[in-house]
Amino acid sequence: MLALNKSTVFRIVSFTLAGGDVFQTIPGTYALYRKQWIRRRLSATCLFYAIARYMSIGSLIANGIDAFSSGYTLESCKHLYMAPNVTALLAGMAVQVLVYIRTYAISSRSKYVRYGLGSIMLLGFPIQIFGIAYHRDPFFSNRSCKGEVLHPGEPDWNIVYYSAAPMSFDLLAFATATYYLVYASRIQGVM
Template identity: 30%
Template sequence: MKELSVIVDNQATEKYLRIASISIALYDYIITLPAEWRFYRSQSSLSHLRLACILFVLIRYGSIIVMTISNYGVFSTGFTQETCKNYYMIAPCFKVIQTMISQVILGVRTFNIARRDRQIGIALVVLYFVSVALEWFTNMFNRIPVVVHGNCTPGNSGRILSAWFFYTVAMSYDLAVLTISTVYLLRYNPLNSRLERLVRVLIYDGIGYFVVLTGSNILNIILYHTSDIQTQAAGASIGFAVIWIMSQRILIHLRELSETETRRLENIAAMRSPQNARDAASAIRSPLTAKSHTDPESGLNDAHTDDMELDICTCVKPTVTLDHTDECGVSSSWGAPMVQ
């Protein structure tokens, strides 16, 4: 009776944790609906989505799928040992897929912050595939179906638990890529308050992501080592919600900074003549928006970059021309350089 009471208490705690994670994720989904709409509206067409928008959709709705599958197995009461065998591995598979999407977001972000350095890019690709291989192996090894009161959850059996090592690998990848991006950001010497704010936001986003997600991963490691096999995955839903929220927040902040920069450039161009506006558009580059400029004379296109790229803006010195007509009706003009 005592052992049964402990199992019931553990299951109740697991359900409370899952309900809390679902509530937080649902609240965040609702308040980010306007940001999602702005993501779609900023695309040139739905058939040519930018990489940031694709990653946003994948992490947002991939997370909904994995949370739905995982929590259905826990809250359902109709599973048998046979039906659970056909279901229990689906949630762990989507769990790795969600982590892979999140790590792609961090990797692309770090690669662009590192100014698309070839060596950094190769290192990130190698690190990514090594991490993914370890995550698939550790998350699938020695998994068994666990059925308690009709619930179906994946458990980790054997003398050596491997599922907890999944979180260690994920934390190692996050630490590596965020260390690289932070080092590069600290090397920037912002020339104005706008760039300084940009660098500060990118640093805070990276550190916040790592701190919150590491806390969730440590919680899951503790649960895998201290809980019984029926409640090992009690904190999994919290991890799903944290990855979802923090990953999409990075993309939302990058898009907002990009939109702000675009409006600033439009205001600059509106105050100038069409010829000067065209010259400014080719010289001033947003730190976060994509660069795709066509020279009307040569017909050549600049290399296209992703909308999460971090570049240093080029200074433009336009000439302001004033027309003056004196009292005799004679028109004259003069110009003076102005640093923009």
């Protein structure tokens, strides 16, 4: 029987919202794919959108299996414990590429944005991989299986993944896009 504690209720609500979002976006996603299929040319935006979408769905499914399954064995845990983390990592990287593409377009294809922001994004990818994978071992309890840092005295490097690389890149992309939007509106006399 499933115990309804705060964590379980939060998971059920978040899975419900995410599932609703997936179903709500099916018509738009289908239209995007159909447009790409007619042209017989896959755009980078479509490719990274698909990666972000399906890796996010995979991450939610892996998290749900981990949270609500009681059939894990120590051996199966060793093979599956990184699935939620890796799929979330790939989805996050795809979203960062989409943010980069959009910021580059807003900047009117500025070479500074192309090379500067692009370099920062690419340099952040290994840092994110390090934050997710370094010293992460399978932690198997009576009910679930997840990756945790189990080495004594070792900090949890998830902070590097969640704050240092993606948040820094997002903040820089936001500032860059805002600058170019304000700059363009001043040139056109709107502001």
